[in-house]
Amino acid sequence: MSRVGVVGSGISGLQLALRLQQLGVEATVYSDVGLDGLKDGRPRNFPARFGPTQQRERELGVFDWDFPDAQVHHWEVSMHAGGPRPLEFLAALRPPSSVVDFRIYLPHLLSAFVDRGGELMIGDHAVEDLAPRHDLLVVANGNRMVRRLFPADPERSPYSAPQRVLCAGYYFGIAEDVPHSVDIHFLPGAGEILKLPFVSPAGRVDVLAVEAIPGGPLEPVCHLDARADPAAFHRALLELVATHTPRLRERIDTGEFSLTAPGELAQGALTPVVRRGWARLDDGTCALAVGDAWITNDPLTAQGANLGSHTAFALADLVAAHDGPFDEEFCRGASARLWEHARHVVEWSNAFLGEPPPHVRGLFARAAADRRVADAFVSGFGDPVSMWRTLSTPDGAAAFLARCEQQPVPPADPATAPHG
Template sequence: MPDIAIVGAGVSGLHLALRLQQAGVSTTVYAERAPEEVAAGRPLSLPVRFGHTVRRERELGVAHWDQPENHTLGVRLVAPGDPDIHFLGRLDEPASGVDLRLYLPRLTADYLERGGRLEVLAPDAAEIDRVSGDHDLVVVASGRAARTGLFPRDPERSPYAGPQRILTAGLLHGIAPVEPGHIHFQVSEAGEIFSTRILTADGPVHGMVVEALPGGPLEQLASYDHLGDPAGFAKTLLGLVGEYAPQLRERVTDSEFGIVRPGDVIQGGLTPTVRRGWTTLPSGRPALALGDAWVLNDPLTGQGANLGSRCAFELAGLIVAGGPFDTAFAERASELLWRIAEPVVAWSNLNIGPPPEHLGGIFVAATGDQRVADAFVTNFNHPADMWEAVRSPEATGAWLERVTAAA
C-alpha cells in the first residue's frame, strides 16, 4: 500500500485522509494549525453540507451531527420585483450547517483515534517539497498553499480577474428559527443575503452571509470595524437587512441581535479561481491540488465543502486503485476530477455574472409550481444536474417541461 501526504486539514483533506484510512492506506496529514487552535480561532467559513456530503460522512463514520434538530430541509428564495418571486423548495435529503471550528477538530480526532498521523506544517512550497521525500504522493488541500504560487491560475477555467461579490459573514444571536428548518436566500439589486442555522460549540445560532455587489450599499459591511464597535456593526447590519431582506428582518429580536462572540465575522472578497490541478515540485516529484488549493468558488451556491468532499472520495478511489504515482497519474487524476468540478464551477460563475433571463424564468415558475421549486432546490444536492438545467435557455425549457410533466 502507498504512503500519502495530505497537506491541509480542511473538509477535503480530512475526508481524503479518512477515506484512505478506511482502505488501509497509510497517510500523514500536515495541518497549518493544531486542532485546538482551530477550535479557539476565528470562523473559517459557514458551509452548508448538502445530502450527498452528509451521506459520505456516514460512510466515513463521522456523521456526528446527523440528528433531526440539526437538519436543513429546504431553501426559501425571495426576490422582489415584477413579478415577485417567493418559494420554499424542499431538498431530497437533509443538509446541515456546522461551524468548522467544531467540525474540523472532531474529524481530526476521529482520524487520530483510528491511527492517523498529524503534523503541524507551514504549507509553503519548500516545506511541501521537503516532506514529499517521505511519501509516495503529496496531495495539497490547503488554500494558503495555493497562494504561494505552487499551483498557477488556469486562465482558461478562470474567467474573473477580481471579486464579483464583497463578502461579510457572521454568526449571530437573535434570529428566530423556522419550521421546517431552511436556508433563507434573498436576492436584491444590491446583492444577496442568506441565513441559516449553524451549530457551534455554544449551541445553535444563525449564520448570515451578505454578498454585496461591488460599489453597492451592502459593501460597507466588509470594512466595518466589528471588533472595535460590535454594537454599531450589528445596528448597521440590521438596518441593511431591514431594507434588503425584510422577511428575514421580521424574524429578528432587536434586543438580542448581535455577534455571538467577538470576532465571529468574516470580511473580504475572493476571486473565483481554478488553479492547475497538479505541479512538479523542485525535487521532481508531482503534487496534486485538491479543495481550495485547486478550485475556489464564490460561496453563493454553497458548493465549496461539498465539491471538496466529492473530489476527495474520487481521488481516494484512484489512489487505492494503485500507482505508480508519477506525473502521468497526477495528470490523469486532475482531468478526472475536473469532470466533477467543471459543472460546479460553471454554475457558480453563472450565478455571480449578469442575471440570465432563463434563470429568472425558473424562479417565476417555481413561485407558482411546487414541483419546480422542489426540483430546483433539490439540485443544490446534485450540482451536475443543476448545471444541465440552467446552462442555456434551451436546456432550461427542456428541464421545465420534464419537471412539470412528471406526476
C-alpha cells in the same frame, strides 16, 4: 503499500486521508495546527453539506449530526426582479443539508483519523521537503506559500477580482418563519442576503450573511469594524436588512439582536479561481492539488465543502486502484479526471454571480407558482452537475420544467406552515 502525504486539515484533506485509510493506503496528514488549533479562532466559512457529502461521511463513520437543529429542511427564496413584488417560493430540501461549524466538524474528522492509527504531523512544512517521504504528495490547503506551486489557470478562471464582498456572522435574536429553513434573497445589482440556522460552538444560532457586489449598496456594512463599535455595526446591519429585505427585518428582535460573541464574524472578499491541478517539484517529483489549493468558488451556491468531499473520494479511489508510479503522468491524468466533475461546479457557481438570464428568471417564476418546480430546483443543489445542465441553457431549463410537470402534485407539508 503506497504512502501518501496529505498537506492540509480541511474537509478535502481529512476526508481524503480517512478514505485512504479505509482503502488500505498509508496516509500522513500535515497540518499547521493540532486539534486545539482547529477549534480556535474566528469562523472562516459557513458550509452547508448536502446529502451526497453526508452519505460519504456515513461511509467514513464520521457523521455525527443527525438531528433537526443541525439541519436545513426548507429554503425560502426571493428574487427581486424589478416588478412590484419579488418572486418568492418556499421549497423542501430533500434530503436536508447539514450545517455544522468547521471548528466542530474538522476536529471530529481529525480525531477519527488519529484514533484509527493515522499519522498526524503538526507544524509549518515546506512541500518540497515532504515529497521524498511519500510516493504521492497531495496539497489541500490554500496558503500563499502553496499557491505559488499551483498558479491560476486563466482558461478556467474568468475573474481577476472578487465578485462579492462578504460579511457573515453568528447572531442571536432572529426568529424563523418556517422551522429549520434558510432565507435567500437575490437582489440583482446589489448582491444577496442570507439567513440560515447553524450549529456553532455556542450551540444553535443563526447566520446572517451579506454577499455584496463590489461598489453596490450592500458593500459599506461589510467594511465596518464590529469590535470597535458593536452598537453602530448592529444598527447599520439592521438598517440594511430593513431596506432590502423588510420581511426578514420583521423577524429580528432589535433588543436581542447581536453577534453571539465578539469575533464571531467573517468579513472579506475572495476571487473565484481554478489553479493548476498538479505541479512539478524541484526534485522532479509531482504533487497534486485538491481543495483550496486547487479551486476557490464563491460561497453563494454552497458548493465548496461538497466539491472538496467529492474530490477527496474520487482521488482516493484513483490512488487505491493505481498500479504504478505516482509520477507526472498519473498526476496529470488524475487531475483531468477530477476536473470532469469539478468543471460543472465551477461553471455553475460562477454563473450565479452574474445577472440571471431570461430562462433562469423564467424558472424562478415557475418555481413561485409550482411547488414541484421549487422542490426540485432546491433539492438539485446536492447534484451540481445536473443543476448546471438545467440552468446553462434554455433547452436545459425547459427539459427540467417538463420533468417537474410530469410529477404528481405533493400534498401540503404541515412543517411549512409559518410559525410566529
